[in-house]
Amino acid sequence: MGALDFLLQGLATAADPMLLLYALIGVTLGTAVGVLPGIGPALTVALLLPVTYRLDPAGSLIMFAGIYYGGMYGGSTTSILLNTPGESASIITALEGNKMARKGRGGPALATAAIGSFIAGLVATLLLAFLAPTIVKLALVFGPREYFALMVLAFVTVSAAFGDSALRGLTSLFLGLALACVGIDQLTGQARLSFGVPELLDGIEVTTMAVAMFALGEALFIAGQRVQVDDEVTAVKGSVWMNRQDWARSWKPWLRGTVIGFPIGAMPAGGAEIGTFLSYATEKKLTKYPEEFGNGAIEGVAGPEAANNASAAGTLVPLLTLGLPTSATAAIMLAGFQQFGLQPGPLLFATNPTLVWGLIASLLIANAMLLVLNLPLIGLWVRLLTIPKPWLYAGILLFATLGTIGANPSTFELGMLLGFGVLGYVMRLFGYPIAPIVVGLILGPMAEQQLRRALSISQGDWGYLLHSPIAATLLGLAALALIVPLILRARGKGQVLAQLAGDED
Amino acid sequence: MKHLVLVSLFAGAMALPAMADYTIIAPANPGGGWDQTARTMQTVLQEEGISPSVQVQNVPGAGGTIGLAQFASQNKGNPDALIVGGYVMVGAILTNNSPVSLKDVTPIARLTGEYEAIVVPAASPIQDMAGLIEKLKADPGAVSWAGGSAGGTDHIAVGLIAKAAGVDPTKINYIAYSGGGEALAAILGNQVTAGISSLGEFEAQIQAGTLRLLAVSSPERLEGVDAPTLKEAGLDVAVENWRMVAAAPGLSDEQKAKVTADIEKMAKSENWQKQLADKGWMDTWLAGPEFEAQLDKDIESTAAILKDIGLVK
Numbered sequence: 001m002g003a004l005d006f007l008l009q010g011l012a013t014a015a016d017p018m019l020l021l022y023a024l025i026g027v028t029l030g031t032a033v034g035v036l037p038g039i040g041p042a043l044t045v046a047l048l049l050p051v052t053y054r055l056d057p058a059g060s061l062i063m064f065a066g067i068y069y070g071g072m073y074g075g076s077t078t079s080i081l082l083n084t085p086g087e088s089a090s091i092i093t094a095l096e097g098n099k100m101a102r103k104g105r106g107g108p109a110l111a112t113a114a115i116g117s118f119i120a121g122l123v124a125t126l127l128l129a130f131l132a133p134t135i136v137k138l139a140l141v142f143g144p145r146e147y148f149a150l151m152v153l154a155f156v157t158v159s160a161a162f163g164d165s166a167l168r169g170l171t172s173l174f175l176g177l178a179l180a181c182v183g184i185d186q187l188t189g190q191a192r193l194s195f196g197v198p199e200l201l202d203g204i205e206v207t208t209m210a211v212a213m214f215a216l217g218e219a220l221f222i223a224g225q226r227v228q229v230d231d232e233v234t235a236v237k238g239s240v241w242m243n244r245q246d247w248a249r250s251w252k253p254w255l256r257g258t259v260i261g262f263p264i265g266a267m268p269a270g271g272a273e274i275g276t277f278l279s280y281a282t283e284k285k286l287t288k289y290p291e292e293f294g295n296g297a298i299e300g301v302a303g304p305e306a307a308n309n310a311s312a313a314g315t316l317v318p319l320l321t322l323g324l325p326t327s328a329t330a331a332i333m334l335a336g337f338q339q340f341g342l343q344p345g346p347l348l349f350a351t352n353p354t355l356v357w358g359l360i361a362s363l364l365i366a367n368a369m370l371l372v373l374n375l376p377l378i379g380l381w382v383r384l385l386t387i388p389k390p391w392l393y394a395g396i397l398l399f400a401t402l403g404t405i406g407a408n409p410s411t412f413e414l415g416m417l418l419g420f421g422v423l424g425y426v427m428r429l430f431g432y433p434i435a436p437i438v439v440g441l442i443l444g445p446m447a448e449q450q451l452r453r454a455l456s457i458s459q460g461d462w463g464y465l466l467h468s469p470i471a472a473t474l475l476g477l478a479a480l481a482l483i484v485p486l487i488l489r490a491r492g493k494g495q496v497l498a499q500l501a502g503d504e505d
Numbered sequence: 506m507k508h509l510v511l512v513s514l515f516a517g518a519m520a521l522p523a524m525a526d527y528t529i530i531a532p533a534n535p536g537g538g539w540d541q542t543a544r545t546m547q548t549v550l551q552e553e554g555i556s557p558s559v560q561v562q563n564v565p566g567a568g569g570t571i572g573l574a575q576f577a578s579q580n581k582g583n584p585d586a587l588i589v590g591g592y593v594m595v596g597a598i599l600t601n602n603s604p605v606s607l608k609d610v611t612p613i614a615r616l617t618g619e620y621e622a623i624v625v626p627a628a629s630p631i632q633d634m635a636g637l638i639e640k641l642k643a644d645p646g647a648v649s650w651a652g653g654s655a656g657g658t659d660h661i662a663v664g665l666i667a668k669a670a671g672v673d674p675t676k677i678n679y680i681a682y683s684g685g686g687e688a689l690a691a692i693l694g695n696q697v698t699a700g701i702s703s704l705g706e707f708e709a710q711i712q713a714g715t716l717r718l719l720a721v722s723s724p725e726r727l728e729g730v731d732a733p734t735l736k737e738a739g740l741d742v743a744v745e746n747w748r749m750v751a752a753a754p755g756l757s758d759e760q761k762a763k764v765t766a767d768i769e770k771m772a773k774s775e776n777w778q779k780q781l782a783d784k785g786w787m788d789t790w791l792a793g794p795e796f797e798a799q800l801d802k803d804i805e806s807t808a809a810i811l812k813d814i815g816l817v818k
């Protein structure tokens with residue numbers, strides 16, 4: 001039987017009403033926990049694993065798939081509506097998504113996130129089905145030097161996308177990088193900047209920081225405004241649905257996000273966040289409406305959300321082909337496979353085709369189910385915004401605190417949440433952008449470790465970093481991204497700006 | 506007042522034969538080995554009717570030392586609290602200068618274990634352990650080893666191998682990854698000379714022929730594994746990455762005996778054995794004074810090698 005036959009057979013199996021019900025339960029649970037900050041899909045799957053012992057393999061796999069995709073999507077809902085990212089991969093979504101929601105465009109923002117997630121999930125799952133063995137070969141070519149080059153590219157492109165003032169953006173970024181140094185150094189096992197506090201040994205939790213900066217900082221900022229300026233939070237302005245222009249501006253970012261997110265998810269050390277950063281930077285560069293970025297550009301929601309979901313599918317590439325779990329959720333799914341006596345690895349596609357294709361079919365079904373569940377709910381979700389502000393922000397504070405304690409039951413973690421909340425408030429007060437500090441915290445350790453691994457392998461030879469064609473190309477791109485704008489600016493800012501203005505007509 | 510004490514004593518005596526509602530702390534994130542051990546215990550304890558309700562709580566961080574510290578301080582004398590731990594914790598306590606050690610809890614039993622496997626990519630010119638050691642002796646820095654986190658079992662094993670081969674352990678070029686999985690990608694991608702992690706992490710790749718297994722760290726040959734032990738390869742090294750369960754500090758002898766009996770009942774059940782087989786874990790049951798003696802020995806040898814590698818001063 002060919003791949004397509006297996007897939008069709010899997011779809012036929014998964015179309016059983018009982019299995020569809022499991023898919024619905026999975027998607028609903030996944031979305032619900034994705035919405036709560038702190039309770040990620042990994043914990044949910046871990047909690048539900050004992051329950052699924054009683055289900056047959058098909059039933060439990062389809063439920064896993066639902067939770068996995070549901071969790072990835074759920075994080076975006078709170079990002080957009082409440083500026084509280086549930087997962088680190090939906091941090092970028094909050095940037096434009098929340099601005100859109102405040103202008104009464106929460107409906108289209110949620111819709112473009114849902115449809116983008118669906119399309120990205122669909123395309124990426126099909127790529128997974130037909131190209132997994134090839135993609136994994138490409139992903140393995142990425143060693144420490146290539147990863148380092150990729151991080152450099154991410155730093156350069158993302159930094160350029162921050163706010164109006166480069167100085168403020170960079171200050172925020174370097175603050176994030178400094179915070180990233182806290183904790184046990186992974187390569188030597190020595191503690192840095194932990195000041196004898198055991199909770200700091202593992203570094204600063206990204207979600208704690210993101211929730212504090214975005215949600216708490218914002219709540220304090222709103223509370224701190226003496227005069228209640230009504231900053232036009234209207235629940236719905238115009239249609240709840242996407243209009244023609246929204247569609248026209250969304251479909252390309254969806255596809256680009258998929259193309260960026262999938263391979264990065266497939267890389268053993270990629271991580272979904274990087275895909276969302278790169279997608280955001282790309283959209284900002286390519287958009288015809290640069291003035292809208294920072295004020296609610298729909299491209300800035302569509303691209304990163306697609307990248308986020310595509311990378312969720314990408315994560316399954318190394319899991320299924322190498323038995324290599326690259327995220328906590330994937331590690332638990334691995335445990336799920338083992339309960340059916342399966343060992344994911346290079347032989348899985350050959351020895352257990354029915355189950356693998358069953359899983360892929362489940363993912364397709366879960367993905368469709370997610371759209372069915374979420375599109376009608378959008379109208380309900382946006383009503384959250386009509387809740388009077390004091391109640392809304394009180395609710396946000398409650399959720400943020402509960403989520404953090406739920407994930408890390410420690411008073412120190414709570415103190416950190418509050419401390420960073422104050423920092424977020426101060427930064428807002430003085431006009432420093434929030435995103436770079438979080439980006440620095442995420443990318444900093446990855447870049448540092450990969451650089452030091454590369455140098456360790458080459459025994460200190462810096463030239464090694466350039467000896468790989470992929471690394472050299474990526475570093476070259478980063479250099480271009482850094483230098484070209486400088487040259488353009490030097491050769492006459494006016495011309496370029498005029499051209500940009502011309503494009504808008 | 507006296508009556509009250511008597512009544513409560515009586516009530517306590519009545520409650521003694523009743524079953525305990527255990528809470529198991531997994532001092533790691535969901536998905537890892539300790540989390541899976543805790544959740545498997547939860548399933549078996551409940552299904553075998555040893556405990557009607559078992560909760561698993563994740564307290565991640567710093568090689569399990571954060572969970573351990575919290576467990577030791579919050580549960581003094583609580584016979585229903587358990588924590589999962591293992592060999593990695595022994596190393597982490599030393600490298601992190603943890604104020605709380607395994608002396609501050611009540612170790613109950615060793616449950617499972619995995620041996621380390623030393624592998625090279627299939628394309629590597631190195632054919633056997635002797636070839637790898639020869640290269641290591643010629644230039645320790647030129648042999649890069651990919652494995653799990655710094656100071657963990659994998660790192661310790663490489664230090665022991667170098668020492669046994671007469672190479673200065675401070676000269677080893679160990680590349681730490683966040684786990685065996687990420688290390689696996691680096692080995693498969695030919696980024697490093699050799700790789701070291703639990704045998705289970707590499708098994709599928711060895712079967713598929715993409716990795717060459719050079720040696721395993723068990724004291725004797727493993728059934729169904731076509732590779733010599735390190736001892737057979739001329740290196741006097743045996744390392745086991747074991748996992749254990751401990752109870753709270755300050756338990757009475759009766760309470761300790763009750764917990765040990767419950768855990769033993771779990772570990773001897775068919776259900777547990779089936780779970781181990783499914784997950785590829787070895788049953789390395791050891792309890793009582795033998796376990797305590799083994800634990801002391803492991804702590805001592807780990808402290809010595811961590812000093813030799815230079816991770817602990």
